[in-house]
Amino acid sequence: MEFPVAHWQDYARLKWSQLSPHEKAKFSPESDLKDSFSSCWSHLQQEEEEVLERLCSDLSVGKEPRAVLFYKEEGNKRFGRKQYTAAAVLYSKGISHGIPGTEELALCFANRSAVLFHLGHYSACLEDIDRAQENGYPQRLLSKILQRQESCLQKLKQCDTSNTKSHKTERNQEKVTENPLLPNASRSLKLKFSTSKGRHLVASEDIAQGELLLCEEAYVTVIIPNRETITKKSTWDLSVSLCDLYCHHCLQRAAAPIPCPHCSVAKYCTSQCMDQAWSYYHCIECSLGGLLLNFGVFCHTALRTILLTGYRQVSEVLSHETSDPVQAPIQPYPGDYRSIFSLLSHSGHHKGEHVFLCALTSAALCKKLDIGRLSSMGTAPPTDESMSLQDDVQILGSAVLLHLLQLHCNAQAVTVIHDEKYEASTTSLVESSKSSRLATGLFPVLSLLNHSCDPNTSVSFQGRCVMVRANRAIRKGEEVLHCYGPHKLRMNFAKRQNLLKDQYFFTCECEACTQEQRGTEDTATDFCCPKCHSLLKGEDDLQCVNESCGLRLTRDDVGLRLQNLQHDIHRAQEQLQAGHSGFYSLS
Numbered sequence: 183m184e185f186p187v188a189h190w191q192d193y194a195r196l197k198w199s200q201l202s203p204h205e206k207a208k209f210s211p212e213s214d215l216k217d218s219f220s221s222c223w224s225h226l227q228q229e230e231e232e233v234l235e236r237l238c239s240d241l242s243v244g245k246e247p248r249a250v251l252f253y254k255e256e257g258n259k260r261f262g263r264k265q266y267t268a269a270a271v272l273y274s275k276g277i278s279h280g281i282p283g284t285e286e287l288a289l290c291f292a293n294r295s296a297v298l299f300h301l302g303h304y305s306a307c308l309e310d311i312d313r314a315q316e317n318g319y320p321q322r323l324l325s326k327i328l329q330r331q332e333s334c335l336q337k338l339k340q341c342d343t344s345n346t347k348s349h350k351t352e353r354n355q356e357k358v359t360e361n362p363l364l365p366n367a368s369r370s371l372k373l374k375f376s377t378s379k380g381r382h383l384v385a386s387e388d389i390a391q392g393e394l395l396l397c398e399e400a401y402v403t404v405i406i407p408n409r410e411t412i413t414k415k416s417t418w419d420l421s422v423s424l425c426d427l428y429c430h431h432c433l434q435r436a437a438a439p440i441p442c443p444h445c446s447v448a449k450y451c452t453s454q455c456m457d458q459a460w461s462y463y464h465c466i467e468c469s470l471g472g473l474l475l476n477f478g479v480f481c482h483t484a485l486r487t488i489l490l491t492g493y494r495q496v497s498e499v500l501s502h503e504t505s506d507p508v509q510a511p512i513q514p515y516p517g518d519y520r521s522i523f524s525l526l527s528h529s530g531h532h533k534g535e536h537v538f539l540c541a542l543t544s545a546a547l548c549k550k551l552d553i554g555r556l557s558s559m560g561t562a563p564p565t566d567e568s569m570s571l572q573d574d575v576q577i578l579g580s581a582v583l584l585h586l587l588q589l590h591c592n593a594q595a596v597t598v599i600h601d602e603k604y605e606a607s608t609t610s611l612v613e614s615s616k617s618s619r620l621a622t623g624l625f626p627v628l629s630l631l632n633h634s635c636d637p638n639t640s641v642s643f644q645g646r647c648v649m650v651r652a653n654r655a656i657r658k659g660e661e662v663l664h665c666y667g668p669h670k671l672r673m674n675f676a677k678r679q680n681l682l683k684d685q686y687f688f689t690c691e692c693e694a695c696t697q698e699q700r701g702t703e704d705t706a707t708d709f710c711c712p713k714c715h716s717l718l719k720g721e722d723d724l725q726c727v728n729e730s731c732g733l734r735l736t737r738d739d740v741g742l743r744l745q746n747l748q749h750d751i752h753r754a755q756e757q758l759q760a761g762h763s764g765f766y767s768l769s
Contacts, residue, residue, distance in 0.1 A: 183406050184480045186539070198535050208221045219576070241475050247286060251286060253279070253418070254290050278446045282317060292326070294438060295308075298310060306438040358396065371385065382632045383631055383661070394649060401626055403433060403646050404483045407447065428620060432645050436451035439451060477546075484581075497577050517627065522585075525629055527591075531687040532587060596620050596621040596643050625648055636692065663692070724737055
């Protein structure tokens, strides 16, 4: 999902093979990204347009009125079985395809209000009743929703004042002790720089286990879509993905999502989120829906970064770029676009063919961008007669290309722990506590943390906000480290090194890797058998040494169990710190 669909990659690979050595040199490590973009922009032809039209025709992002009836009927079936949560999801999928002002959409809103009433979401139920009437709910059925409305109001009167608020509840976020030099970071962190480590964070004082070190809202996030469920061949798929359950703007769980009036993809938890998203970026992205789905989440994130920043600031920062952006960090460290721009792109490490794919994607995207529409958002280029449309495209395209390369190494997966999942065949609930990727984001301060395969911090998310805590005591002067994915409990030494080298372009020399490389740590006996508590031995496939037990597990299975346990512990700690006495059952 991060990269373009296979057909576009294949097309770019074919075009790359047809370039002369002189043309390929424009995408070498020594080349400027502006020159790489210009080369692709100048060679765009009708052929690319036709390829993209074919790709976009396979993706359904518009409204499909027939789908409204299909999902409404499927929702009615689940409602009849008293599968209310499943019914609500199906009604929501139908609503996303409804055309505003039609009776079909009004009926779907009304049916969902009935489900929300049974689930106890009375405020959301009232909102759906209002939406049903706004979209032309038929007079012949009006008495049904008016009776439900009256019942809702009675229920709300009986509820505690805490339940009279909107169905979207926000948890009180713990605050960090303010750091004057690092936005959203604790005073116990200090920003340092060295030629070997680049910018990194160290403890300026002793840090206790569990201490909150960073509470940072993402600069940009893009929810990860399920391309398979929105292809025209599976428009009416019953499967449910996380992008059906969470707000595409604030990333909070949405009990009754509100769809974009113009497309069937974007969904929001409140009208406020929908209005903000439209104002900030979706007014541009909405008409590019099929194209962005084909180009992948990284391209979408790169574009949204520019839309959120504004053309003027992007242009100003690009015009003052230095040949070596990785220098002694600015004090205080900015939490704005300058910190995003200064993230490493590793353009010198990417293969020329990959740079060409990103440059071609950037050029094709810019071909579809409406500069006039950008002007209406207040992000258009300043009125400078010396600048031409070609200059504007050059700046936009170079910025998109830069962020595409940056995201390869700096994108942060925003994860959620959800306690249920949906079966595609029945849309019924099945208990689960799986940690799943919800979105891709950029976090300026979080990106300063270097990697360790055995980090001294743990990361959790609340909507668009990342929270970083010390998972053990950290001494003054010790570097604060974060795991980029390859953890020693989930992968062996060789796999970790290969992944980090391929994606992040460095050889890991953390303490865990150093110990394993020297053979001072027997990783085969890291785990005990969950059945008889004897040792598990093996590399990727582990087997209990107790012959009477003989249990077999993969290292990934054991690592996942440990990861879920750690998440449960963090949730319990957060609950205790919030003053709640609720008990978590650890799996």
